[in-house]
Amino acid sequence: MAESNPNPLNNSPVESSSELPAMPATMPGDTGEMKRILEAVLLTAQQPLSVADLKKVFTQEISNDVMRVLLDELREDWVGRPAELMQLASGWRFRTRAEYLPYLERLNPETPPKYSRAVLETLAIIAYRQPVTRGDIEDIRGVTVATQIIKVLEERGWVDVVGHRDTPGRPALLATTKKFLDDLGLRSVTELPPLEQLNQTLELADAQ
Amino acid sequence: MAESNPNPLNNSPVESSSELPAMPATMPGDTGEMKRILEAVLLTAQQPLSVADLKKVFTQEISNDVMRVLLDELREDWVGRPAELMQLASGWRFRTRAEYLPYLERLNPETPPKYSRAVLETLAIIAYRQPVTRGDIEDIRGVTVATQIIKVLEERGWVDVVGHRDTPGRPALLATTKKFLDDLGLRSVTELPPLEQLNQTLELADAQ
């Protein structure tokens, strides 16, 4: 059962305790109640909440370390349950575990967005080569990039214009957003899957 | 409001759990997993879900009795946690417990409501001239005082009737309460800003 650990505070083996200080003696208030407050706030959040946001919830001052311990414990409490507390680019939020999606879909059979190869390749280029202009994307893909493709990604909130390149026409520079990272469960673009090291072969051939 | 009864199950005549069979031996599948599925669905639901909705989630046929047992158990699992599983007229949904709302409020503070000028002036007269009758207040303000205004202050616990003046109609005498002082951070009404200066200004104006 999900509730097999009814009092996780008592045996919380704080995951990353090696890097973090143990629960400090100066820990304010009742940590059980503090976790319940965090849980209430995170369960209702309409977007990921940053540690700064979460600190605002409490009247007393809470250090980043203490907040981190509480969040780690809360995440531990949800292990084995149908949702998980994620640390994302823009903060912390609960999401359902992937294995429950088929059930959710049965209730709400909206077809999830499926992107064409053109959209996915454009997204990959923006994600791995950001910031890029549409011209850069066209150079890499070898084809014209339809306005619609960029628009799909912008409307999803995954891509936006972060500036303009100082070249004739001042083309817009595109980059991925925090929402893109949040929606893929990532904290930063450095967590994207590494690029295939195809060019090693090239270097090898050059050496010959 | 539909949610006025915090525990509507205990007095629902038709479905009271005492009449329900214990978990039947024919219970399909793993009930722990079924509860987790229900939990995932209810944690993400945008609106209350009826038992019929919830049955759609499962591939296997589930009787109303079994569904009821699962939901009751799930609600039990959430006792002592910051949200509660509610049965409303239109179905089941999780709701944040009221005591955690002030914390959520701190995250997204809304501009607090304000009392009308009429309420504030009435309160000021009661505070500075207590004990006063409604007639006194009307004399000072020069306008009729709506019953609603006094009621707002009484319901707030800031004003109450301390007696009746021995004049025709035996009008109620109003005074401020200890709660009023507490809420305004005062130990006594003598800590209200002195009025001498204001009164002198008035007399000066009257003399002219």
Added chain:
Amino acid sequence: MIYGQPMAQMPLDLYIPPDAMAVMLDAFEGPLDLLLYLIRKANVNVLDIPMAPLTVQYLTYVEAMRTHNLELAADYLVMAAMLIEIKSRMLLPRAKVAAGEEVEDPRAELVRRLIEYEQMKLSAHRLNEMPQAERDFDWVEIWVEKSMLQRLPEVSVDDLKDAWSAILRQARLHTHHHIQREELSVREHMGLILRHLRDAGGFVEFVDMFDATLGASVLVVHFLAMLELAREHLLEITQAETFAPIYVRLADGRVKSESVE
């Protein structure tokens, strides 16, 4: 995917049925994608592309597309021109270069582009396999019944002062009424006395009205408040006979009759 079918040699002559062609054209994301397909299908090293057969094959595809009246993107023709140019440069005798200087392979730019494109193509595939909001999971967002949180207006001492000033400004227009000046402390004690009497049933012995521990000045104010209440007929102070206990009685007929009963 369409990769990974080894072929002994690149077929120089290749026939594609017309409807298959339409499907194939649809399957390619552009000339680079088509080239990669041809290269991978022939299982040749991308770094040592046999330009002549590749160009022939590419042109065969492009020609097939054209004859089937498929709308051919200009990008395919640009690539065709590029392939032909590279092929002809490969045929030219290599110019001698000074020692240490690199000889630029005419295919270098094409190879760089193919590799970068393939890298992005694979990354796109990987991104698509990652769990994605709405497609693979939903955000938890439970209900908040905001109406359960009763928000009451806040009032400060300054608000009261401002309200009072407003009343006074207004009062100038109504010169017929006077605002009495009295010690606020006396008025507060008037309220306290009335409340005390009310809570005690309207009838209290005089001595019980005073708490000696509050100090002389408070007692004086309290007494003044009692006298003021008597003057305003809000209470009665009675004594049955000399030296008998003095009683303070709320001058409130209803309360009095209740207390008598």
